[in-house]
Ligand SMILES: *[C@@H]1O[C@H](CO)[C@@H](O)[C@H](O)[C@H]1NC(C)=O
Ligand SMILES: *[C@@H]1O[C@H](CO)[C@@H](O)[C@H](O)[C@H]1NC(C)=O
C-alpha cells in the first residue's frame with residue numbers, strides 16, 4: 037500500500053516464510069466452478085485474478101507483446117516488471133524504490149500495454165534490471181511485476197517524468213474514453229477447501245455479471261489527505277461511528293490518530309497489496325487477546341490462536357455491515373507451530389507497526405483478509421482530469437460476499453472436522469479482566485510520540501507562517517515608526533534648512549522582501565519533511 041510498491045510487498049514477507057516451511061495446501065477442484073467466471077470470459081474487460089495461497093492476487097498484462105503476471109496493488113500507483121520486454125523504449129530516466137523486501141531499481145521505459153481488454157500505447161513503466169536485493173524469488177511466487185491501481189498522484193514515475201506520459205495505467209485507460217465511468221472492480225477468491233460460487237475477477241468500467249447490485253451500495257467518499265502530501269493519497273474512507281464490531285459482538289473502541297477524524301470513526305485504507313490487515317495494536321489485542329490459548333509471537337509480530345477457534349468480526353461502512361469470514365480471521369495459510377511443535381493459526385488482523393502513519397493519515401489498512409469478503413468498486417472520479425462525466429469525488433462501493441451462516445458452516449467443515457464445537461467451553465472468550473495484551477516496543481512508542489507532533493504539521497506550518505508574518509510585521513512597523521520619526525526629524529531639520537525630502541528611503545521594502553523569503557524557506561522545509569518522513573520508504577535516484 038502504503039506508498040508505492042514497498043509496503044505492498046512488505047506484507048508478503050510473512051507469506052514468504054511459509055514457502056520455507058514447505059507449503060502443503062489442499063486445493064480442491066471446486067464443484068461449483070463457476071458460472072460467473074465463465075460468463076465473464078466473454079466480456080472483454082473482465083479478466084481472471086489468480087490467487088497464490090491467499091497471499092498474492094495476480095493478473096496478466098501484455099507489455100510490448102510479452103504476457104506478464106503482475107501483482108494487483110490498489111495501494112500504489114506505478115507499474116514495474118522484471119525480465120526482458122520486447123519493443124520497449126528506454127526513456128533515459130532511472131528510478132529506484134526501496135521497500136521492505138528489497139530495492140526495485142531500473143530505467144523508466146515505455147511500451148504498448150494491453151490490460152483487462154484495453155490497449156494503451158507507450159505506457160510508462162519501470163523496467164527493473166536488478167532484483168539482487170529482493171529477499172524472495174517473486175517468480176516462484178507467481179508474479180514478475182506489480183501494477184499499482186492507486187491514484188495518479190502517488191506515481192513515482194509521473195513524478196520523475198513530470199508530464200502526461202508518466203500517467204499511471206488506469207489514468208491512461210480512463211483518459212482514452214472520456215465518456216466511460218472511471219472505475220475498477222475487484223473480486224478476490226478464497227483458496228481453501230471451501231465451496232465458493234465465484235472466482236477472482238477484475239473489470240474496468242463494467243461490473244462482474246451476477247454482482248450488479250454493487251452499484252446500489254452506499255458510495256463511500258474517499259477521505260482526502262492534505263494537498264501538499266497527495267503523494268500519500270490512498271483509497272481510504274471513514275468507518276461508521278463505532279464501526280468495528282469485535283468477537284464479543286461489541287464495538288471495539290479505539291481513538292483515531294487522524295486529527296480531523298470525527299469521534300469514534302477510523303480512517304481505513306483498502307489495499308489489495310497487503311496480505312494481513314493492519315490495525316491499531318489495541319484493536320488486534322481486543323480481537324485475539326481473549327482467546328483461550330492465544331499467544332503473541334514477537335518475531336512474526338502476530339497473534340497465534342488454536343486453528344479451530346471460530347471468531348467473528350465485522351466492519352460498518354455507510355450503514356452496511358461487512359462480516360469477515362472466520363477462515364480469514366484465523367489463518368492456517370502460514371504453517372506456524374507453537375513452542376511444542378503443534379500447529380497454530382495466525383491472527384490475521386496484525387498490529388500496525390512498520391506501516392504506521394507517522395503523518396497521522398490513516399488508522400487501518402484492510403488487505404486481502406478483508407477484501408475477500410467484499411466485491412469492491414473503486415471509482416476514480418475527478419482524479420482523472422480528461423473525463424467529461426464521472427466528475428464527482430472518488431468513491432468506493434462494497435458489496436458483501438460473505439454470508440454469516442454459510443461462513444459458519446464452512447468453518448465447521450474445514451477446521452472442526454464437520455462437528456460444530458463453536459459452543460464448547462474451550463471456544464468461549466476469556467473475561468475482559470483476563471484479556472492478554474501484546475507488548476509495545478520502544479520504537480513503537482517513539483513512533484506514536486512522533487505521530488502526535490507530525491500529524492499536526494498543517495497547524496504547525498500555519499503557526500510558523502503566522503509567527504514569521506508577525507515578526508516581519510513588527511520589524512516593518514518598528515522600521516516605519518523609526519523612519520517616520522527620522523523623517524520627521526529630517527523634515528524638521530530640512531525645513532530648518534529649506535530642503536524637500538519626499539520620495540526617499542527604501543529600506544523598509546527590503547525588510548518586507550526578507551520576510552517573504554523566509555516564508556518560502558519554511559514552506560520548502562515543511563514540504564520536504566512531508567515526503568521524507570512517511571513510512572521510511574524513500575525513492576531515490578540512481
Ligand atoms: C497468464 O497467462 C499464462 C500464459 O498464458 C496462463 O498460464 C495463466 O493462467 C495466466 N494467468 C492469469 C491470472 O490469467
Ligand atoms: C540497472 O540500470 C541502472 C541504470 O541504467 C544501471 O546503472 C545499473 O548498472 C543496472 N544494473 C544491472 C544489474 O544491470
Ligand SMILES: *[C@@H]1O[C@H](CO)[C@@H](O)[C@H](O)[C@H]1NC(C)=O
Nearest residue numbers: 212213214215216217241242
Ligand atoms: C466509451 O464508453 C462508453 C460508455 O461505456 C461506450 O458506450 C463507448 O462505446 C466507448 N467508446 C469507445 C470508443 O470505446
Ligand SMILES: *[C@@H]1O[C@H](CO)[C@@H](O)[C@H](O)[C@H]1NC(C)=O
Nearest residue numbers: 075076078079242243244245
Ligand atoms: C458482459 O457484462 C455485462 C454486464 O456488465 C452483461 O450485461 C453482458 O451480458 C456481458 N456480456 C457477455 C457476452 O457475457
Ligand SMILES: *[C@@H]1O[C@H](CO)[C@@H](O)[C@H](O)[C@H]1NC(C)=O
Nearest residue numbers: 188200203207419420421422
Ligand atoms: C489535473 O489537473 C490539475 C489542475 O489543472 C493539474 O495540477 C494536474 O497535474 C492534472 N493531472 C493530470 C494527471 O493531468
Ligand SMILES: *[C@@H]1O[C@H](CO)[C@@H](O)[C@H](O)[C@H]1NC(C)=O
Nearest residue numbers: 436438439440441442443445
Ligand atoms: C445466508 O445463507 C443462508 C443459508 O444458505 C440463507 O438461508 C440466508 O438467506 C442467507 N442470508 C443472506 C443474508 O443472504
Ligand SMILES: *[C@@H]1O[C@H](CO)[C@@H](O)[C@H](O)[C@H]1NC(C)=O
Nearest residue numbers: 067068230231445446449450
Ligand atoms: C459444498 O457443496 C456441496 C455440494 O453443493 C455440499 O454438499 C457441501 O455441503 C458444501 N460444503 C460446504 C462446506 O459448504
